[in-house]
Amino acid sequence: MIKVGIVGGTGYTGVELIRLLSRHPQAQVTMLTSRSEAGRRVDDMFPSLRGVTDLTFSDLDEKKLAACDVVFFATPHGVAMKHARFLTENGTKVIDLAADFRLQSLQDFEAWYKLEHACPDILKDAVYGLPEVNRDAIAKAKVIGNPGCYPTTAILGLKPLIDAQNSQQQALIEPWIIIDAKSGVSGAGRQAKMNLLFSETSDSFSAYGVAGHRHAPEITQGIDQILGQSKRFQPHDIRFVPHLVPMIRGMFTTIHVRLTAAGQALDLQSLYETSYQNEYFVDVMPKGMYPDTRSVRGSNYLRIAVQTLENSPMATILVVQDNLVKGAAGQAVQNMNVMFGLAEQTGLALVAVVP
Numbered sequence: 001m002i003k004v005g006i007v008g009g010t011g012y013t014g015v016e017l018i019r020l021l022s023r024h025p026q027a028q029v030t031m032l033t034s035r036s037e038a039g040r041r042v043d044d045m046f047p048s049l050r051g052v053t054d055l056t057f058s059d060l061d062e063k064k065l066a067a068c069d070v071v072f073f074a075t076p077h078g079v080a081m082k083h084a085r086f087l088t089e090n091g092t093k094v095i096d097l098a099a100d101f102r103l104q105s106l107q108d109f110e111a112w113y114k115l116e117h118a119c120p121d122i123l124k125d126a127v128y129g130l131p132e133v134n135r136d137a138i139a140k141a142k143v144i145g146n147p148g149c150y151p152t153t154a155i156l157g158l159k160p161l162i163d164a165q166n167s168q169q170q171a172l173i174e175p176w177i178i179i180d181a182k183s184g185v186s187g188a189g190r191q192a193k194m195n196l197l198f199s200e201t202s203d204s205f206s207a208y209g210v211a212g213h214r215h216a217p218e219i220t221q222g223i224d225q226i227l228g229q230s231k232r233f234q235p236h237d238i239r240f241v242p243h244l245v246p247m248i249r250g251m252f253t254t255i256h257v258r259l260t261a262a263g264q265a266l267d268l269q270s271l272y273e274t275s276y277q278n279e280y281f282v283d284v285m286p287k288g289m290y291p292d293t294r295s296v297r298g299s300n301y302l303r304i305a306v307q308t309l310e311n312s313p314m315a316t317i318l319v320v321q322d323n324l325v326k327g328a329a330g331q332a333v334q335n336m337n338v339m340f341g342l343a344e345q346t347g348l349a350l351v352a353v354v355p
């Protein structure tokens with residue numbers, strides 16, 4: 001059994017980790033921290049977990065956490081980096097659901113997150129935890145930066161096209177990409193904020209981060225990583241605009257690209273199907289079928305559809321995921337499975353909840 005610690009057990013991704021790990025045959029949550037609820041039974045706070053766990057929230061004690069094989073940080077940005085050194089020196093792996101270990105560029109991290117990094121040396125060796133892109137490196141990693149929810153949809157939505165540019169050694173899309181994304185309100189976490197009130201978010205639809213969002217550099221980094229050395233195909237201009245929609249869970253990302261002549265000659269449907277045929281958690285929808293967020297709710301699947309138009313160079317890629325599962329806790333468990341040499345779907349083969 002893999003002994004698991006969770007820091008930040010009272011938040012949305014923390015409780016989602018407990019839900020997923022409670023049915024994992026080879027992992028057991030042994031410690032769950034909260035500053036505000038230390039001493040309280042977990043199932044007292046979350047009745048959904050009655051009969052699932054008899055754990056009590058505890059204070060964050062590094063020494064006790066170091067007795068775990070892996071610790072998930074389901075905390076705000078800037079928490080995991082303060083504990084990563086002690087834990088890794090004691091042989092405990094770290095999976096951070098926040099952004100402390102996502103951006104390889106220290107400068108980008110400090111500029112976008114307004115935090116000084118506590119361990120740039122550990123950041124250098126940390127691995128971006130997107131298994132469909134980075135599986136081999138994740139298997140050897142001690143510290144994982146679990147991707148942001150929006151970047152997961154954007155990077156996996158574009159990967160087949162970018163890979164094809166690399167293998168064909170020619171540009172298939174023009175050097176700009178538009179990423180128009182919508183998230184359910186749980187994406188903002190379980191915090192009391194005016195703009196997250198029911199009467200502010202329900203029956204309304206708004207854009208935010210229009211002048212710039214911290215996931216833009218993460219998306220660019222992800223695309224660059226897939227591009228590898230073939231920098232001449234780098235899509236320099238990425239326009240990412242997130243929106244908040246009146247639903248609790250779910251994320252819908254619509255990506256627009258303009259195909260070059262070589263790109264227009266491709267059969268994108270078959271490119272996407274072939275590209276993801278061996279990926280357990282990525283479902284390419286049949287031609288003419290489009291995904292909706294309920295088709296992934298509560299599951300670790302990401303569903304994609306790709307649409308080209310007659311007499312037009314434009315192509316549209318539609319991507320959905322549950323922001324709390326493939327966009328956060330599910331992806332984190334998928335990473336744990338890779339790090340511990342387990343089948344990737346262990347404990348994660350969940351069917352979406354409909355309606």
Ligand SMILES: NC(=O)C1=CN([C@@H]2O[C@H](COP(=O)(O)OP(=O)(O)OC[C@H]3O[C@@H](n4cnc5c(N)ncnc54)[C@H](OP(=O)(O)O)[C@@H]3O)[C@@H](O)[C@H]2O)C=CC1
Pocket residue numbers: 007008009010011012013014033034035036037060073074075076077079097098099147148149186187188189190191323324327328
């Ligand atoms: N929600 C989502 O869809 C996604 C979230 N993420 C990221 O995952 C992380 C967690 O998100 P989410 O669960 O939504 O957040 P929440 O705000 O719902 O929960 C945060 C948790 O962290 C704990 N916490 C807060 N401050 C500290 C601190 N300084 N030290 C230790 N613990 C602390 C809180 O508990 P307490 O105050 O009791 O200690 C709480 O349990 C964030 O970094 C978020 O950006 C990533 C992808 C998607």
Ligand SMILES: CC(=O)N[C@@H](CCC(=O)OP(=O)(O)O)C(=O)O
Pocket residue numbers: 097098099147148149150183184185186187188189242244
């Ligand atoms: C709806 C909403 O507010 N979503 C969050 C993104 C959640 C997430 O993945 O982001 P981080 O882990 O990078 O914070 C936001 O835009 O700030």
